[in-house]
Structure formats: C-alpha cells, structure tokens
Amino acid sequence: MITMLRRGLILLAVLTALPLQGCADHKxxxxxxxxxxxxxxxxxxxxxxxxxxxxxxxxxxxxxxxxxxxxxxxxxxxxxxxxxxxxxxxxxxxxxxxxxxxxxxxxxxxxxxxxxxxxxxxxxxxxxxxxxxxxxxxxxxxxxxxxxxxxxxxxxxxxxxxxxxxxxxxxxxxxxxxxxxxxxxxxxxxxxxxxxxxxxxxxxxxxxxxxxxxxxxxxxxxxxxxxxxxxxxxxxxxxKPEQLSTLLLVLGKERALIEDIVLSKGASAQLEMLVRPRIERRLSLKDGKPALRVIVKPKLKLMSINAAGKIDSVMLRRLERLFNQRLEGRIGALLAEAKAKQWDLLGIGRQIGRRSGSRWAAAKRDPNAWREAEVSVSVRSSIVKTGVLLTPYAGGSAP
Amino acid sequence: MNDTTVTMRQFHIIVVFTTLSTAFFLLPSSLIADAKQHAWLVPLWTGAAGIASTLPWIYLARRHARLNLMQINERILGRPFGKLANLMLLFHMVIVCAWVLNNLDDFMTTTLMQQTKEWVFDAAFLFTALYAAQKGITAIARTAELFAPMLIAMFSVFFVLAVHSWDWSQFAPAAEFDWSGILRKPSYMIAFPFMDGFMFVMIFPYIKEKAGANYVKCAAAGALLLSLITFIVTGVLGVSRAPHVTFPLFVMAQELMISSFLEHMEATIAILWFALVFVKLSFTFYCAITGIAQTCGMRSGGLIAVPLAILIVGFAQSMHRNLIENLEWLARYLLPYYSLNTLALPLLLIAVDLIRRRRAA
Amino acid sequence: MTPLLLAILVTAALFIHYGKQRRPLKDMLLLAALSLAGIAQFALLIVDKPVRLPALIAAVIDVLGFA
Known part of the structure; x- marks a missing residue:
C-alpha cells in the first residue's frame, strides 16, 4: 500500500516537473x-x-x-x-x-x-x-x-x-x-x-x-x-585624414606614418614610423595658467632615399631634423585650428580634472581652463633602421 | 673537463666558420664601396695583417702549453693584475656576442621579418647558443662538424648558380688602384673578423697538437674564402650595384633563378648563414662563461650563463642607433680597440714574462 | 615591457633553483650582480636610455686620442 502510494507520488512529481520551463531562452x-x-x-x-x-x-x-x-x-x-x-x-x-x-x-x-x-x-x-x-x-x-x-x-x-x-x-x-x-x-x-x-x-x-x-x-x-x-x-x-593622423601621433596612438622628406631639388627620402611613439607629457602650472609640454619620440625607418652620395650619420641627423620640423609644423597648424574652433584635442581639460592639490583648485573649477593652456609640442625622432639600401643610386640626377 | 678534446678537423671547421660568420654577410658591400673592383684584395692583406697580429698570443700559448687565455694572464701577471687583464678580455667577448646578435637582428628586421621585435631574435638565438655552451666545447665542435658538409655543399651550389650572371667587365679597368680605398679605408677588417682569433687560445689546451700553426692555417683559409666571396659578389652584382645594398648576398639569393618555380632562395641562404653565426656566437659565449668562471674561481660557468645571456640580449639591443652608425663606428674605433686586447696586452705579457725569466735565471 | 618581465621571472627562477642547491655565497653574489646588471639594462631600454657599450669604448678612445 505504502509502496504504491510512494510510487504514485514519484510519478506525480515527475509529471508536474514535465511542463516546467526549461529553455525559455533558447535561440x-x-x-x-x-x-x-x-x-x-x-x-x-x-x-x-x-x-x-x-x-x-x-x-x-x-x-x-x-x-x-x-x-x-x-x-x-x-x-x-x-x-x-x-x-x-x-x-x-x-x-x-x-x-x-x-x-x-x-x-x-x-x-x-x-x-x-x-x-x-x-x-x-x-x-x-x-x-x-x-x-x-x-x-x-x-x-x-x-x-x-x-x-x-x-x-x-x-x-x-x-x-x-x-x-x-x-x-x-x-x-x-x-x-x-x-x-x-x-x-x-x-x-x-x-x-x-x-x-x-x-x-x-x-x-x-x-x-x-x-x-x-x-x-x-x-x-x-x-x-x-x-x-x-x-x-x-x-x-581631415592627415589631421587625424597628426593628432593620433601627438596622443601616442599612432602606429604607422610615412613621411616624404624633400632634401633639395631632386633629392628626397621617405621615412616610416616603426612602432607607436613614446610620449612624454607634462602638465604644469605657470603663473596660475596651465602649461602642457608634449615630447613625441618616434622611431623611424629609412624606407627609401634618393640623394647623391653615401648615407652617413650626418645625412641621417639631417633627415631626423627635417622630419621633426615637418611634424612640428603640422602639429602646430592643427593645434592652432583647434584653438580657434575651441576643440580640446589633446584632452587638457580631462588632465586638469585629474589633478589634485590646492594649486590646481582654481583651474579645476573653471571648465574652460584648458583654453588658456600654453601648449608646446616637440618631436624628437631617431632613425633606427636604414633598410637594405646603403648608398642611393645617383643615376639620372648626375650632371 | 680534462678529458674533453677537440679533434683537428673540428678545430679547423670552427676556425673557418667563426672567421666567415658575420663578416661574409656584412663586409662585401662596404669593401666594394671602398676598393671598387679590387675589393677582393682587401681580405687577403687584412687577413695577413690580422693573423700576424694574433701571433703574440699564439707565441704565449706555445710557451704556456696546457694553459688557456685566462690562466696565462694570471700566471704571468700574478693574480690581481691577471684578473684585471681577464676582465678586459671578458668585456671583449661579451661585446662580440652582443655584436653578433645585433647584426643578426638587424638583418632579420630589415629583410625577412620586419614587424618582429629585435629582442625576440636575440633571445631565441642566444638561448640556443647558451644550451650549446653549457654542453661544452665538444658539443659546439660536433655541431660545427655536423653542419659543415651541408653548408659547404649548399653554399657551393649557391655560388655556382649565382655565377650564371657573371660579368667580367665588372673588373675593368683592372689597372687603376685606389690605394686609400684598398689600404686605409678598409683597414678595420684587420680587426674584424681576424683579431677575434685570440679567443681560440681559450680552447688551445683541448687540442692535441700544434694548435697555433693550425689556427694560422685555417684563419688564412678563412681569409681566402672571404676574398673569393667578395670576388664573386663583385662579379655578379657589379661594382655599381653591390655597394648600394646592405646585404649583397641576400640580394644575390633573391635574384637567383634556378628555374621559374624555384626562385627566391633568400630564406634558405639566411638559414645557412644562421648556422655560421651560431658557431661563432656559441663559441664566443662559451669562452665568456668559462672565462668568468675561471676568473672568479668557480667550478663551472653554468651558474652565470643565464644572467650573462640576459645581459648580452640587453646590450645587443642598444649597440647602435642604426646600421649606418654601426659601420661608421667600425671604421673609426674598431681597430684601436681590438689592438689593445690583441696586440698591446700580449706584448706586455711577453715583456713581463721575459723579464721574470731573466730575473729567475 | 615583456622582455623586462621575462628577465625578472627567469632570474627569480634561477635564484630559487641555485638557492636550493646551496651554492657558495661568492657564486651567488656574482649571480646577483650579473642579474641586476641585466635587469637594469632592460629597464633602461624601456625608458630609452640604455647603456651603449660601443659609445663607451668610443668615449675612452677619444679621450686617449688614438683615433
């Protein structure tokens, strides 16, 4: 009797379990x-x-x-x-x-x-x-x-x-x-x-x-x-695409960059950035105004060069200098445009907001403090790879 | 340690391989740039001068048979000064290791694998060399012996095939000698690769007979081979092309066409070259760790092998800013630096030795 | 960053290994010195100011005035 009851109960339990929701979330x-x-x-x-x-x-x-x-x-x-x-x-x-x-x-x-x-x-x-x-x-x-x-x-x-x-x-x-x-x-x-x-x-x-x-x-x-x-x-x-690439470089997000450098008439070189550049970024207060100093240190590869003579370290130094000038010029132009249009491209506002201490209190309160910031960006590149060409072919450019 | 020996043939192979290893990939283009069609003369005279400048060490090794480099220093100069001299030589060995790695990673990252980080090559290669050096000189010697027939066969085939595009006109005009280009400018080749030869004194005790004479013979053979390779590069790529490219042999391999489906042999040639580099690297590393162990009075170099390898990988990444600076540095500072360890030091040792002997007598 | 971490890990493993073997103190000191130099070089590489051995040699030769 008891066995039957038990069996019945088990059966009932199984039956009630059957209509339970199992996979309502099935897809x-x-x-x-x-x-x-x-x-x-x-x-x-x-x-x-x-x-x-x-x-x-x-x-x-x-x-x-x-x-x-x-x-x-x-x-x-x-x-x-x-x-x-x-x-x-x-x-x-x-x-x-x-x-x-x-x-x-x-x-x-x-x-x-x-x-x-x-x-x-x-x-x-x-x-x-x-x-x-x-x-x-x-x-x-x-x-x-x-x-x-x-x-x-x-x-x-x-x-x-x-x-x-x-x-x-x-x-x-x-x-x-x-x-x-x-x-x-x-x-x-x-x-x-x-x-x-x-x-x-x-x-x-x-x-x-x-x-x-x-x-x-x-x-x-x-x-x-x-x-x-x-x-x-x-x-x-x-x-514009070039502006974005310049900006990403200053922000240290840029992975690739190819720059055409004109040395003189008929002589030019192409430099390629190898890895993401190292960025040194320092925000300080100068006379109560924020000042941002950014140093971009890209490592370059000499992709190709078309100039007379053997490539030597003097030439490489010169290329580095020209590259730095080119980029600094571009960055300067971009930042000037940004300033005129009131874009905080470098995220100075956010950086100020993350500062602590009483010296920064005034700047932190002012949401437009970044506009007064004095920004200077310099580029210090170094050529670390010179490619497979040791001396460029002088060829047609010879007199 | 006393029962280890290096057979004559193994010793020959090691000497030839270390002489060739990095030199024959890097030097031809600068040689041809300096000496034009007479570039093949340069390895001959620099070889003669370089091998001659290792003679003081060989003389010392003969006077003190059964002693290696470090032991000779300590025997002649006494413990404190001997250890100082040992440190100088060890520094030289470490820098050569770092250099070999640096050349290797420069080559890899400019040609075959441009995206890979340099330290990966350094670490992978030095790890292999470290293992070999831990196993001792016999292991290195046997490896070299094993590789030898393969390398000789492959390189012979390579050069024979490359000679297809041979052009004798590359050697004209044969008469005009540019003495500064042949003598002064490439004089650093006396140092690299020939002056590194003093390291072989480290393994002289393991060689049964006439180590010095055999060394001279094989280094001379290495110089001849270097000359031959430069000659072939000049003939195949030409005086106008070879100086422009950093790795002329690589370019030759790239342009080699055996048939229309078998071309682009550069990876194969690169691997063969690695075998040569491996012999030089593991040998130099072996010398460095045994040298340190001896100088510091340790039982074996095993303990410091790994930290030394880490240090060398670190140095290898910072040898030069770029290849151009590397070559300029070589031309300017290499010979003075190498002369210090290869000429000045052994001459000093000989002088001290003679004075001591006279006093004793 | 990766090479530095690797170097530190390997060094730590070595110290544990040789420490268990009870090597003489002198050897362990040498090991420590070399490891420290290697790790320092890797750290300097990260900040882009590594020790350049050739530059060192060049400076010495320039001072002595050989070249």
Whole structure:
C-alpha cells in the first residue's frame, strides 16, 4: 500500500516537473534574424529611422557556389522613439531580431549634429548589446550606405570593420577607439571622441547581387575619410585624414606614418614610423595658467632615399631634423585650428580634472581652463633602421 | 673537463666558420664601396695583417702549453693584475656576442621579418647558443662538424648558380688602384673578423697538437674564402650595384633563378648563414662563461650563463642607433680597440714574462 | 615591457633553483650582480636610455686620442 502510494507520488512529481520551463531562452538559429550592421538617422521633424542589415545564411552559402541569392537584406523602419524599433521589426521580419553580434553601427551626420544622448542611453540599457562595436558617421545618406553590396566580403559590416582596422594599422588615419563604448565613456567628462567618417565612393550604392559579377571594386564601396569630433554625444567638427593622423601621433596612438622628406631639388627620402611613439607629457602650472609640454619620440625607418652620395650619420641627423620640423609644423597648424574652433584635442581639460592639490583648485573649477593652456609640442625622432639600401643610386640626377 | 678534446678537423671547421660568420654577410658591400673592383684584395692583406697580429698570443700559448687565455694572464701577471687583464678580455667577448646578435637582428628586421621585435631574435638565438655552451666545447665542435658538409655543399651550389650572371667587365679597368680605398679605408677588417682569433687560445689546451700553426692555417683559409666571396659578389652584382645594398648576398639569393618555380632562395641562404653565426656566437659565449668562471674561481660557468645571456640580449639591443652608425663606428674605433686586447696586452705579457725569466735565471 | 618581465621571472627562477642547491655565497653574489646588471639594462631600454657599450669604448678612445 505504502509502496504504491510512494510510487504514485514519484510519478506525480515527475509529471508536474514535465511542463516546467526549461529553455525559455533558447535561440534557434533558423528563427533568428542575425543583424550584421545597424544604421540610424533622424529627420528634421524628429522622425527616427533605423536600418537593420540582416544576414541570410542560405544566401551566404549559395553565393559561394555561384547562386545569386542575396546574402544580406536591409530592412528600414520609421518611428518616434528608439525603443519602438525592436517591436516594429516583427511586423516585417519573419524572424526574431538578434542584435548582439553586429559589426558596425552607422550614424548619420545630421543625427550626430543633433546629439546622440538619447540613443546612447537606449543602447547602454540593453544588456545584450556590445558597446565595443565600431561606430561610423555617414557622410551623406545612411540609406545608401545600408543598401550597398561590397566586393570581397559577404557582409558589409565585416568589410567596414576590416577597412577600419587596416587604416588604423597601416596609415594611422583612423582611431581604433572609434567605438560606441568611447562615446559613452567620454559623455560625462567632455573629452573628445574621434569617430571615423564613411562615405560611398562613386556616390551611388550598388544594391543588387550583380555586384559580385563586376570587376569594378571601387564602385559603391565604402571609403573612410577622416573623422568627426564628438563631444558629449554631439558632433562639433571634423578632421581631415592627415589631421587625424597628426593628432593620433601627438596622443601616442599612432602606429604607422610615412613621411616624404624633400632634401633639395631632386633629392628626397621617405621615412616610416616603426612602432607607436613614446610620449612624454607634462602638465604644469605657470603663473596660475596651465602649461602642457608634449615630447613625441618616434622611431623611424629609412624606407627609401634618393640623394647623391653615401648615407652617413650626418645625412641621417639631417633627415631626423627635417622630419621633426615637418611634424612640428603640422602639429602646430592643427593645434592652432583647434584653438580657434575651441576643440580640446589633446584632452587638457580631462588632465586638469585629474589633478589634485590646492594649486590646481582654481583651474579645476573653471571648465574652460584648458583654453588658456600654453601648449608646446616637440618631436624628437631617431632613425633606427636604414633598410637594405646603403648608398642611393645617383643615376639620372648626375650632371 | 680534462678529458674533453677537440679533434683537428673540428678545430679547423670552427676556425673557418667563426672567421666567415658575420663578416661574409656584412663586409662585401662596404669593401666594394671602398676598393671598387679590387675589393677582393682587401681580405687577403687584412687577413695577413690580422693573423700576424694574433701571433703574440699564439707565441704565449706555445710557451704556456696546457694553459688557456685566462690562466696565462694570471700566471704571468700574478693574480690581481691577471684578473684585471681577464676582465678586459671578458668585456671583449661579451661585446662580440652582443655584436653578433645585433647584426643578426638587424638583418632579420630589415629583410625577412620586419614587424618582429629585435629582442625576440636575440633571445631565441642566444638561448640556443647558451644550451650549446653549457654542453661544452665538444658539443659546439660536433655541431660545427655536423653542419659543415651541408653548408659547404649548399653554399657551393649557391655560388655556382649565382655565377650564371657573371660579368667580367665588372673588373675593368683592372689597372687603376685606389690605394686609400684598398689600404686605409678598409683597414678595420684587420680587426674584424681576424683579431677575434685570440679567443681560440681559450680552447688551445683541448687540442692535441700544434694548435697555433693550425689556427694560422685555417684563419688564412678563412681569409681566402672571404676574398673569393667578395670576388664573386663583385662579379655578379657589379661594382655599381653591390655597394648600394646592405646585404649583397641576400640580394644575390633573391635574384637567383634556378628555374621559374624555384626562385627566391633568400630564406634558405639566411638559414645557412644562421648556422655560421651560431658557431661563432656559441663559441664566443662559451669562452665568456668559462672565462668568468675561471676568473672568479668557480667550478663551472653554468651558474652565470643565464644572467650573462640576459645581459648580452640587453646590450645587443642598444649597440647602435642604426646600421649606418654601426659601420661608421667600425671604421673609426674598431681597430684601436681590438689592438689593445690583441696586440698591446700580449706584448706586455711577453715583456713581463721575459723579464721574470731573466730575473729567475 | 615583456622582455623586462621575462628577465625578472627567469632570474627569480634561477635564484630559487641555485638557492636550493646551496651554492657558495661568492657564486651567488656574482649571480646577483650579473642579474641586476641585466635587469637594469632592460629597464633602461624601456625608458630609452640604455647603456651603449660601443659609445663607451668610443668615449675612452677619444679621450686617449688614438683615433
């Protein structure tokens, strides 16, 4: 009797356990709409636009075997608030939006000028979104950028990221910290973020899979062009690619730099920076005003040289000097422009804010103290590699 | 330690390899720049002068058979002064190690692996040398012996193939001698690589017979080979091209075309060169650690080998700002510095020795 | 930075190893001196002011006036 009761109880327990929620959070890959790239825009009247580029797994597979199904689809939505889109999406997309793995975030320039505060707050409150995602500012229409196929990579987001990485690594004309994370981090203390600008080359998007059948690599492809300066989530200006590279050098973030030095008529040399330069940065108070002294110490490689005679240490010294002058000139011009436009490019404001002690109290209270700062930047390069050419070929330049 | 011996053949190979090692990769282009088509004469006369200047040490080694460099110093000069002299020689050995590594990492980072950090090469290479030196001179000698046939065969094939693009007109005009280019400018070659030869006195006790005479014979062979290599470089790359490139042999290997699918031999040649560099490095390092151990009265050099290696890797990275300064330094300071250890010191020792003997008699 | 850390780690390992073997004090002192010199050189390399042996030799020769 008791045994039967016990068996019955066990059976009951098992039966009640069966309908328990087990995997309510399960995600079936076939039911997900994997978002690869997101674009956001805002019209003048406040209507918000969002674009989701969604990967089509079948398309990715079939396009490898020569089929012409699209590997990606772009969906566009309109709404009054950012939070609306996730629910709006299900009205057109037959799958559940899966946003946590997207590659790039495209923000229109006009939205950036209005301010990104609302958007950033919304993004940060979503636990599934990675904030360490690359962010780009679209020059021109976001729609065009979202609606183009790119060569070599199946997903435009991936390609955009690779282009950005390569630019940062090889030419130094992109800031690695062009990420949503940086925008959020810099939001409170007013330091600047440098977000890469992208535009479409040729101006026209290439929006059919015919893209994969043409040889024109450039057409409708992305181009990085300098960076926008974002302060507290708002666009305040932009830097040309060369200016960005100069700035990154002073900040010690630059990894690559190639400089053409003209020695005299018909004689020139190319110097390449080898590693990230060492930066010596000292902020002090001079007569109550902050003074910043930055010394940049790049290590250079002599890539090529076209000058008469054997390369000797005198020549190398001269090249170093010319290189220093060139860069100091460029840095000076950039800082002068920044001063006129009131950009705190070197982050002096933040550095002052981190100082302690009563001497700094006055400067800390004044949010514009950095504008009075006396900035001097000097470059001290040294050539540590001379390449495989020991003596340049004099050749045609001989009389 | 007493039963270790180095056979005659091993000794020959070590001497030739250490003479060639870094010199034959670095020197030809500066030699050709200075002496033009007569560059091949330079290794001959500098070799003669360099080997002649190691004779005082060899004389000392013969008078004090069964003693090595450090022991000779202490025997003749007494303990305190002997140790001082030993320190000078040890400093020389350490700097040669650092130099060899520096040349090696310079080569690697300018040609084959441009992105890699220099200390990685230094550390990896010196680690191997350290292991070899710990195993003793026999291990180094046997390694050299093992590598020898391979190296000889590969380099012969390489040079024979390179001779395809030989051009006799590179040697014209043969008559015009630029004496300053042949004699004065490349005179540093007396020092590097030939004056380093005094280090072999460290292993003379392990050699059964006539170490000195054999050393002279093999160093001379090394000089001949260097001359031959310079001759080939001149003939293949030409007087107008060779001085421009830092590593002429590397360029030769790059441009060598055995057939349309077998070209770009530079990595292979570089690896062969590493074998030569390895012999010189491990030998010099071995000398340095045994020298330190003897000077400080330790049983073996094993204890200080690793810290010494760390120190050398540190020095190797800061030898020069760049290759150009390295070459300028060599031309200016190398001969005076080397003469101190290779000529002045042994002559002093001989003088002291003679005076002592006379007093005793 | 990496080479300095490596050097320190290796040195520490060596000290433990030889310390266990109870080597004579003189040897250990020599070991300490050499290790310290090596680590100091790596530290100087980081701040870009390493000891340059050739520059040292050149200075001595210049003072003596040989070259």
């Amino acid at each position: 079936e890959i076939n039911e997900l709409a994997l978002v690869d790239m997101v674009g956001v825009d805002e019209r003048e009247d406040g209507t918000k636009l969002a674009y989701y580029q969604i990967v089509n797994p079948n398309g990715v597979a079939s396009s490898k075997t020569g089929g012409s199904r699209s590997p990606i689809y772009t969906f566009a939505f309109k709404g009054k608030s950012w939070a609306e889109f996730s629910s709006n999406a299900s009205s057109t997309i037959p799958r559940k939006l899966f946003i946590s793995h997207f590659q790039a975030y495209i923000v229109s320039e006009r939205l950036a000028k209005k301010g990104l505060g609302e958007l950033l707050n919304f993004l940060e409150s979503d636990p599934t979104r990675r904030m360490a995602t690359s962010v780009f500012i679209a020059k021109g229409s976001v729609r065009d950028i979202m609606d183009t196929y790119v060569p070599l990579a199946r997903s435009p987001g991936n390609e955009l990221r690779s282009i950005h990485e390569l630019q940062a690594k090889l030419t130094g004309r992109a800031d690695r910290d062009s990420q949503v994370k940086t925008l959020v981090e810099n939001y409170e203390d007013g330091s600047l973020a440098f977000v890469s600008n992208i535009s479409l080359s040729g101006g026209e998007p290439f929006d059919t899979t015919k893209r994969y059948e043409t040889i024109e690599g450039n057409r409708g492809n992305f181009t990085l062009s300098g960076a926008s300066i974002i302060r507290q989530g708002r666009w305040i200006g932009e830097l």
